[in-house]
Amino acid sequence: MSATNYLLLVCLVMTVATFITRLIPFVAFREKGDHPLLLYLGRYMPPAIMTLLVLYSLKSLDLTQAPYGVNELLALLLTTPLHLWRGNALLSIFSGTLFYMAAIQLGWFV
């Protein structure tokens, strides 16, 4: 098999496998979207998943080594109160991100 054919087959297999993981619930629970338990999960899963995604996005942090996650902590300590105060998502996100980029690129807390 040529290298390009192999790549295209890998691409196809990955596309199908990924799509299936996303499709399964929509097929499995077709016509059951208004079941009380599913409505309940529709209400309570998003806050739980948002919390988990925050943790997941920080999973490669090593708190036992310098700079002990201080860049991430300070950037979130900027984003969170700013968002609770002004409620402007773009302002909160960009302030935190710019601070973080400056902190790691200029090595403020190395």
Next chain:
Amino acid sequence: MSTLAAAFRASVPVLFGYVPLGMAFGILFQDLGYAWYYAPLMGLTVYAGAAQFMAVGLLAAQASLVEVAISTFILNSRHMFFGVSLLGRYRARGLKKLYLIFGLTDETYSLITSTHPPDGHDEQNYYLALTALNQGYWVAGCALGALFGAGVEFDTRGMDFALTALFMVLMLEQWKKLREPYPFAIALLCGLAALWLFREQMLLVSIGLSIALLLLRTRTRQVAS
């Protein structure tokens, strides 16, 4: 403001997260020696960040297709849980619905469940615009990385923190809407436990565990009343 403009405004943080991440993928992919355009092709078809990074390793190792299928399925199996909470939201039909399901990444799920279209705009079109814009950012990042590789002058280090900040802000938005500590508290506990015990499959384990605890709560409530 048009529906597309509203979706663009909501998704700008994803733009700043996906472009540098897609570029990182493109740069790695380019080292495999394939033509540059296969990187954006993967972004267009596979469209899963972690899986595409894994693909670079699998391609380099000439992994068998069965191995590719199984490892992709396991890595992305957390997506199964996302759909469960979207059944009531995705009311589009046919190809539109299939595209919404196809494009369901962590970030798209977050924007769809935590932001709203402006009054009077169709929700389904807003969801479609969010999904397509996010995929556009990702494909553009893959292409830029594979085309220009390490030659990019602008230092993007730390830019993908936009996604962490986005998740944080959307979590706060969920809190403003719900004002009930339970789902946040159990997610925090399950998340920390999963990070400690199952770092590689952290999301799958912690989402599964959180759902189990959420369901357990309805049970105990029913018994109590």
